[in-house]
Amino acid sequence: MLDLSPDDTIIAISTPPGRGGLGVVRLSGDRALEIALNFFRPKKSGTAIPPGKAVLGNLVDPESKRPFDEAYLLDFPAPHTYTRQRVVEISAHGSPAVLEEVLRLGTRFGARLASPGEFTLRAYLGGRIDILQAEAVDDLIRASGSRAARLAFGQLDGGLSSRMAGLKDRVMDILAHTEAAIEFPEEHLPVSGREISFLLKALASELVKLISSYDAGRSFLEGVSLAIAGRTNVGKSTLFNALLEHERAIVTPFPGTTRDFLREKIRIRDIDFNLIDMAGLRKPETSAEKEGIRRSRDIAAKADGVLILLDASRRESAEDIALIEEFRERKAILVFNKADLIPKMDAGKLSGRFGPRPSLAISALKGTNLGKLKSLIYRTFAPRINENEDVIFHMRQKLALEEILASVRAAERLLAQGHPEEMLAEEIRTILPILGRLVGEIRADDVLNDIFSRFCVGK
Ligand SMILES: Nc1nc2c(ncn2[C@@H]2O[C@H](COP(=O)(O)OP(=O)(O)OP(=O)(O)O)[C@@H](O)[C@H]2O)c(=O)[nH]1
Numbered sequence: 097m098l099d100l101s102p103d104d105t106i107i108a109i110s111t112p113p114g115r116g117g118l119g120v121v122r123l124s125g126d127r128a129l130e131i132a133l134n135f136f137r138p139k140k141s142g143t144a145i146p147p148g149k150a151v152l153g154n155l156v157d158p159e160s161k162r163p164f165d166e167a168y169l170l171d172f173p174a175p176h177t178y179t180r181q182r183v184v185e186i187s188a189h190g191s192p193a194v195l196e197e198v199l200r201l202g203t204r205f206g207a208r209l210a211s212p213g214e215f216t217l218r219a220y221l222g223g224r225i226d227i228l229q230a231e232a233v234d235d236l237i238r239a240s241g242s243r244a245a246r247l248a249f250g251q252l253d254g255g256l257s258s259r260m261a262g263l264k265d266r267v268m269d270i271l272a273h274t275e276a277a278i279e280f281p282e283e284h285l286p287v288s289g290r291e292i293s294f295l296l297k298a299l300a301s302e303l304v305k306l307i308s309s310y311d312a313g314r315s316f317l318e319g320v321s322l323a324i325a326g327r328t329n330v331g332k333s334t335l336f337n338a339l340l341e342h343e344r345a346i347v348t349p350f351p352g353t354t355r356d357f358l359r360e361k362i363r364i365r366d367i368d369f370n371l372i373d374m375a376g377l378r379k380p381e382t383s384a385e386k387e388g389i390r391r392s393r394d395i396a397a398k399a400d401g402v403l404i405l406l407d408a409s410r411r412e413s414a415e416d417i418a419l420i421e422e423f424r425e426r427k428a429i430l431v432f433n434k435a436d437l438i439p440k441m442d443a444g445k446l447s448g449r450f451g452p453r454p455s456l457a458i459s460a461l462k463g464t465n466l467g468k469l470k471s472l473i474y475r476t477f478a479p480r481i482n483e484n485e486d487v488i489f490h491m492r493q494k495l496a497l498e499e500i501l502a503s504v505r506a507a508e509r510l511l512a513q514g515h516p517e518e519m520l521a522e523e524i525r526t527i528l529p530i531l532g533r534l535v536g537e538i539r540a541d542d543v544l545n546d547i548f549s550r551f552c553v554g555k
């Protein structure tokens with residue numbers, strides 16, 4: 097559970113685990129500097145620590161008085177800091193042994209080891225950022241590419257928060273109109289039902305837009321999952337390896353080679369694709385293969401996109417057609433493999449058969465057209481995001497917005513059915529606490545737990 101009373105001083109290594117040129121330990125809390133000065137000695141003795149300025153010194157074992165590293169100390173007094181508390185950063189060499197010794201000494205002199213995301217939690221509790229911004233901190237750290245990072249930073253900078261503030265203004269406006277309609281007698285109605293209906297409709301369409309940005313947002317952040325589906329022996333594993341540019345999956349001339357699925361990341365331009373190789377789809381010969389095929393179908397059904405791989409050196413069969421049919425409703429590319437051999441398959445007929453669908457002939461073995469395939473994958477499956485538009489990255493945000501949308505729809509119905517304005521106002525008022533929880537104005541501890549448990553320690 098999170099510690100929601102930020103009274104004690106916390107300490108953590110803020111740089112990633114492992115060895116490096118530099119390693120940073122951070123403390124936050126009233127006693128941060130006092131604790132650090134138990135084991136940090138400025139080179140120039142007797143100097144006071146000036147706020148916000150790096151001071152060179154030694155890290156010293158307080159018992160033996162022996163220095164164990166040289167380090168810079170930075171003291172940031174409250175309240176203009178990340179956590180709004182006093183923050184002290186110690187930059188030493190990036191040696192796990194040194195950094196752990198600093199942690200040990202820090203806790204010995206009264207600091208507590210920080211839990212994941214606890215610095216950011218304090219920034220939220222201290223009112224420096226809202227919950228959307230706290231989520232964006234983690235998104236920024238995890239961002240898979242520069243575009244995702246820019247989007248996350250935009251949210252950290254308050255972009256999404258001000259969008260939500262805008263939503264709240266709209267809701268308040270509608271509420272004011274509705275309440276005015278309650279207060280004024282019929283004949284002096286300053287606002288008409290039509291006006292309120294117009295405002296509700298505009299609000300609903302803004303919500304729909306934000307909600308529908310979730311899929312693109314999520315694939316932006318986590319990558320797009322892409323399953324290579326096809327019958328046995330068409331060259332799925334060969335293509336998987338060729339796209340990864342290393343021999344990850346086993347390839348043999350015998351059908352039924354792959355049983356368990358394999359998942360690896362490839363990067364095309366600024367997007368990560370999670371590529372999945374899997375068992376060939378056919379009538380299984382063993383129970384292991386049967387289970388492999390069951391899992392493969394399951395994965396292909398959940399993937400964001402499918403590469404339907406066909407062996408073009410063989411005449412199309414009923415199974416090939418059934419396979420294309422199976423993915424009829426999915427975002428997919430038809431890939432005709434083994435183009436280095438004499439073609440037997442009527443590619444034109446197959447790709448035309450199920451409506452317009454991108455297709456390409458390749459040779460996974462010889463590497464022919466793999467560059468073109470990558471471009472086609474990007475064009476077909478990369479999320480389309482206009483960087484000037486807000487996107488949401490989290491299911492939590494999507495669910496809250498859907499809840500709000502449901503209230504707006506309910507209000508529209510009440511209005512259309514001519515129910516009294518009091519009922520309308522009551523429905524609209526239910527939106528405010530949902531918005532409050534969404535941005536964190538209303539604290540929901542279970543939500544906080546959920547969000548911060550995903551963070552890394554030291555952030
Ligand atoms: N000529 C030619 N042979 C290929 C090509 N791609 C794959 N092969 C061969 O086809 C055979 C099967 O390749 P795999 O990659 O194991 O096929 P798979 O679809 O993963 O097969 P399963 O895992 O059994 O479903 C191997 O002998 C490959 O060398 C290609 O583009 N051209």
Ligand SMILES: [Mg+2]
Pocket residue numbers: 332333334345346347353354374376
């Ligand atoms: Mg295989």
